[in-house]
Amino acid sequence: MEEIGEPAYRGAQLYHALYAERRRAFASMSNLPAALRQRLADDFCVDMPTISQRFRSSDGAVRYLLSLADASGAQHTGESPARVEAVFMPADGRQTICVSTQAGCAVDCHFCLTAQLGLVRNLTAGEILAQILIVLEDHRESLAPRTNVVLMGQGEPLLNYEPVMAALRIMLDANGMALAPRHVTLSTSGIVPGIEGLAREKVRPKLAISLNASTDEERDAIMPINRKYPLAALLAACRKYPLRPWERLTFEYVLLGGFNDAPEDARRVVRLLTGLRAKVNLIPWNPGDLPYRPPAMEQLNEFRDVLAAKSVPVFVRYSRGQDIRAACGQLALGGAGTVVSTIASVPPPGRPQHTRLF
Numbered sequence: 001m002e003e004i005g006e007p008a009y010r011g012a013q014l015y016h017a018l019y020a021e022r023r024r025a026f027a028s029m030s031n032l033p034a035a036l037r038q039r040l041a042d043d044f045c046v047d048m049p050t051i052s053q054r055f056r057s058s059d060g061a062v063r064y065l066l067s068l069a070d071a072s073g074a075q076h077t078g079e080s081p082a083r084v085e086a087v088f089m090p091a092d093g094r095q096t097i098c099v100s101t102q103a104g105c106a107v108d109c110h111f112c113l114t115a116q117l118g119l120v121r122n123l124t125a126g127e128i129l130a131q132i133l134i135v136l137e138d139h140r141e142s143l144a145p146r147t148n149v150v151l152m153g154q155g156e157p158l159l160n161y162e163p164v165m166a167a168l169r170i171m172l173d174a175n176g177m178a179l180a181p182r183h184v185t186l187s188t189s190g191i192v193p194g195i196e197g198l199a200r201e202k203v204r205p206k207l208a209i210s211l212n213a214s215t216d217e218e219r220d221a222i223m224p225i226n227r228k229y230p231l232a233a234l235l236a237a238c239r240k241y242p243l244r245p246w247e248r249l250t251f252e253y254v255l256l257g258g259f260n261d262a263p264e265d266a267r268r269v270v271r272l273l274t275g276l277r278a279k280v281n282l283i284p285w286n287p288g289d290l291p292y293r294p295p296a297m298e299q300l301n302e303f304r305d306v307l308a309a310k311s312v313p314v315f316v317r318y319s320r321g322q323d324i325r326a327a328c329g330q331l332a333l334g335g336a337g338t339v340v341s342t343i344a345s346v347p348p349p350g351r352p353q354h355t356r357l358f
């Protein structure tokens with residue numbers, strides 16, 4: 001605003017109109033004088049990703065396929081723009097929006113379909129925030145009072161650190177989107193320097209760590225990133241992480257049938273988490289065209305019971321939107337088609353064979 005000769009406080013008003021009131025058209029920004037609205041409309045535009053497709057799940061979740069105006073201006077050169085996904089999940093009294101932080105992902109977890117895209121590019125802070133604005137706008141008439149945001153879509157948030165932090169500061173700013181820190185969760189595959197960086201931030205979301213295995217050998221086999229940041233280093237960073245009085249660390253554990261779902265795994269998880277204020281979310285593997293299978297109900301229950309018996313808070317999280325490829329690990333820009341379980345093609349119980357090495 002100063003650059004165009006306006007007083008600086010007009011910037012704060014524009015910011016409020018964009019993020020708190022979620023207005024896009026300058027003409028509708030009634031906190032700005034009419035002449036300024038006209039001037040902004042003449043000389044500037046609010047650029048947003050566009051909705052290419054919506055897929056609606058029978059459970060109410062909606063997956064959005066969004067086209068990004070390419071950072072390099074690719075949309076003008078005829079190259080296809082990068083695409084990402086965001087997911088809207090309504091529930092009683094709230095909605096949860098799952099957003100992407102990168103187009104694709106470089107981390108290469110073997111059980112996750114996003115990995116197959118590779119890293120296309122980092123998202124800007126604006127592109128991360130725009131996903132929330134677009135999805136909320138699309139449900140403007142029927143929004144519940146509370147909004148939760150999870151950074152659990154495509155990408156590894158801590159490998160796009162600065163833009164993710166810039167987006168989080170606006171999400172959590174009382175004059176911006178005004179989301180409460182306890183309603184925003186960042187999930188990481190365990191990027192230790194990123195966790196250490198987050199620990200030093202004044203404004204922080206909740207932190208979730210994708211643990212997914214109970215030994216280095218097992219974790220190496222499904223998450224090559226473990227060779228760089230093994231369990232000891234990861235858990236040391238978790239132990240040093242400054243938790244607020246109301247806060248626990250969340251550990252996500254994707255249960256892969258016959259691979260990491262044995263009671264011994266559960267007992268090792270208990271030992272790994274000893275002394276941490278933590279809770280565990282067990283996520284039965286969501287099918288994709290990969291050589292894994294979901295856990296049997298018996299194994300799932302037994303795993304949960306081992307943790308609960310040792311007083312580790314544990315929850316089983318069934319992902320929403322499986323029928324529209326919106327569930328955890330299914331975000332790979334696919335069409336709406338029902339995902340067919342790959343149970344018939346999986347190896348017998350035991351360790352799946354991997355061809356890709358770190």
Ligand code: SAH
Binds near residue numbers: 113
């Ligand atoms: N990249 C970040 C956040 C996105 S993935 C991370 O890995 O934490 C979000 C969660 O989905 C992670 O906990 C991941 O382990 C889990 N996940 C990936 N593929 C899955 C699948 N096929 N079924 C269930 N959960 C999956």
Ligand code: SF4
Binds near residue numbers: 106109114115156
């Ligand atoms: Fe990337 Fe997360 Fe998928 Fe791993 S689980 S490949 S870190 S999106």
